Amino acid sequence: MEHAAEAIELSKLAGGIPAAVFPLGLPVLLIRLGAEVFALENRCAHLGCPLAGGRLDGYLLQCPCHDWRFDIRDGRFIDAPELAVKTYAAEIKDGKVFVRIPL
Numbered sequence: 001m002e003h004a005a006e007a008i009e010l011s012k013l014a015g016g017i018p019a020a021v022f023p024l025g026l027p028v029l030l031i032r033l034g035a036e037v038f039a040l041e042n043r044c045a046h047l048g049c050p051l052a053g054g055r056l057d058g059y060l061l062q063c064p065c066h067d068w069r070f071d072i073r074d075g076r077f078i079d080a081p082e083l084a085v086k087t088y089a090a091e092i093k094d095g096k097v098f099v100r101i102p103l
């Protein structure tokens, strides 16, 4: 079961700039690229640093702490795809971004 939790107004989500939000109290990072919004856990799979503030290069997000890079489409660590950060489905409705949180 999932809950579509409201995360932010789309107008407040600038393109290409990761934004930390807390739908249902969870640390989630939203990234808007063109018409798409990606949502992933805002906690690195290495030592747990917040990924907000990381450098974005296309679909790759580099952790600000030790430079691990993750594909924002599926959360995979590009040097060892068996490691990943959690991702969530995000959707835009009525000018707002909703994140599907498993319950």
Ligand code: FES
Pocket: 044, 045, 046, 047, 048, 049, 063, 064, 065, 066, 067, 068
């Ligand atoms: S905590 Fe992210 S690379 Fe180490």
